Amino acid sequence: MKLYYLNEFLGDIVNINVEGMWINAKIIPSKNIDKFNDFFSAIVDEENDFEETNYSEEWLDNSNWYIIDNENRKKGIYIPAVYPDGEISWRWR
Structure with missing residues (x-):
């Protein structure tokens, strides 16, 4: 699977696990994800x-985030939670 924001490839998603309606995995980031690092850090900071x-209104628009699955199908997601250790969690829209 691959994570996208609009038409920007942000990384490959591997080691996928499903827990209820949440999908958890590891992300192998592309260089394109760097500009989102502060955004993702703020999202996952529970304190x-x-x-x-x-942050940009476009970044906050769920319709701009999606995953391309292994059959090359585009599937909408809510804004993903990307953690500093490379974990990623999301829900399907």
């Missing part, structure tokens, strides 16, 4: 409130 006004 601080996420300030939407600090």
Whole structure:
């Protein structure tokens, strides 16, 4: 599987596990993901409130995030949680 934001490839997704409606995996990031590092850090930081006004409205639009599955099908997701250790979690839209 591959993670995309709009038409930008952000990384390969491997070692997929399903827990209820959440999908958890590892991401092998591409260089394109670097600009999202602060955004993802803020999303997963449970000790601080996420300030939407600090980020682009396009980044906050769930319709801009999707995964291309192993059969090359595009599947919409909600904004993924990408952790510093390479873990990724998401839900299908």
